[in-house]
Amino acid sequence: MDLLALADFNLVARHGGFGKAARAAGRPKATLSRRVAELEANLDLRLFERGARMLKLTEEGRALFERTGALLTELDETAKAIAVGGHSPRGRLRISAPLLFSQTALGKLAAGFVLKYPDVQLEITTEDRAVDMIEEAYDLVIRVNPQPDESLVGRVFLHDRLVVVASPGLPRPAGRDAVPAVTRGSMAQAESWEVTTSAGKLRLAAKPVLSLSSFIMVRDAVRAGVGAARLPLSLASSDLASGRLVSWGEVEGFETALWALYPTRRLLSARVSAFLDYLKAVFPQGMPIPMKPPHCSEMIAPLCSGMISPPV
Structure with missing residues (x-):
């Protein structure tokens, strides 16, 4: 599984939309949409229900978000702690x-x-x-x-x-x-x-x-x-x-x-x-x-x- 695509999926799920996620991360909305679509294709699962004015996690998308969000956060914090040579909360x-x-x-x-x-x-x-x-x-x-x-x-x-x-x-x-x-x-x-x-x-x-x-x-x-x-x-x-x-x-x-x-x-x-x-x-x-x-x-x-x- 592509960890970068998974991280982008979590970013969109956490902010509740591609636009909000793009503004929060300072990244193109089209890039996030494409990477999430590629993740859905690789998993053969629909992760979001896309409406005209709303974006909602599917049951499978919610399960993936709940199980991977904490792990990605932990990986990010571990990398940062190692980079600064310590484990101080940040x-x-x-x-x-x-x-x-x-x-x-x-x-x-x-x-x-x-x-x-x-x-x-x-x-x-x-x-x-x-x-x-x-x-x-x-x-x-x-x-x-x-x-x-x-x-x-x-x-x-x-x-x-x-x-x-x-x-x-x-x-x-x-x-x-x-x-x-x-x-x-x-x-x-x-x-x-x-x-x-x-x-x-x-x-x-x-x-x-x-x-x-x-x-x-x-x-x-x-x-x-x-x-x-x-x-x-x-x-x-x-x-x-x-x-x-x-x-x-x-x-x-x-x-x-x-x-x-x-x-x-x-x-x-x-x-x-x-x-x-x-x-x-x-x-x-x-x-x-x-x-x-x-x-x-x-x-x-x-x-x-x-x-x-x-x-x-």
């Missing part, structure tokens, strides 16, 4: 991550990673939807409690749980009195929270008074003393440590795990491996506790100081 690393983790942690975490690996161009997009890693050309995705996917493998790097928190000035309810509650999502008429405290299990009656669409908005409202709320410990940890919020107990039956997922492959790129190792070093216990980026030096000391998981 090149573009595209990551998709959920909104809350991105807003509260990924800014400082990403900065620490790039300072450690200056030859990596890190690109992070924020979205809660399940992206298609192959079609959208992501190297790694971070997801909360993801559904099983045969095409992906990964590892848990952070466990989280819910705690009921309130402003220190908000009195705890006595007896069967309901506590004013700030909720995320649709507002119920009334609900109860099962929590575990140092004194044992407790049921709190909650009367929603405010409904907001994000956990960060909920946290800010709770800081203002509007009511109590259930928040991820990772989001509340810095406020609990500083005394801006107090914990009324841990919510039973709610635990989440953040996964770093990547396409199934025998050899990971140096960039993905480095980022996975970095996550492990930043969250050594896999729990939302104060974190310190690894290998802090004088150059990044201001970044490292006071970094809480997640930083706020």
Whole structure:
């Protein structure tokens, strides 16, 4: 098989069209079209469905792209590493991550990673939807409690749980009195929270008074003393440590795990491996506790100081 033709096929598949691939690579569109056509002829397979305004991978084309894209990338990175006499991660690393983790942690975490690996161009997009890693050309995705996917493998790097928190000035309810509650999502008429405290299990009656669409908005409202709320410990940890919020107990039956997922492959790129190792070093216990980026030096000391998981 012609590796150059295969590389051109992957280029077109990755960009979703001959024109886009030609502009990205600075090569003639006609050359790419001819080389892909020659590859199809040699394989006796149609790799693309060609329409007037669209280009779509066939089932065989998708299979070829999924199985060869990572190998070609690995070959290219190996050649570059040998050429420069080392194996330092380099090149573009595209990551998709959920909104809350991105807003509260990924800014400082990403900065620490790039300072450690200056030859990596890190690109992070924020979205809660399940992206298609192959079609959208992501190297790694971070997801909360993801559904099983045969095409992906990964590892848990952070466990989280819910705690009921309130402003220190908000009195705890006595007896069967309901506590004013700030909720995320649709507002119920009334609900109860099962929590575990140092004194044992407790049921709190909650009367929603405010409904907001994000956990960060909920946290800010709770800081203002509007009511109590259930928040991820990772989001509340810095406020609990500083005394801006107090914990009324841990919510039973709610635990989440953040996964770093990547396409199934025998050899990971140096960039993905480095980022996975970095996550492990930043969250050594896999729990939302104060974190310190690894290998802090004088150059990044201001970044490292006071970094809480997640930083706020």
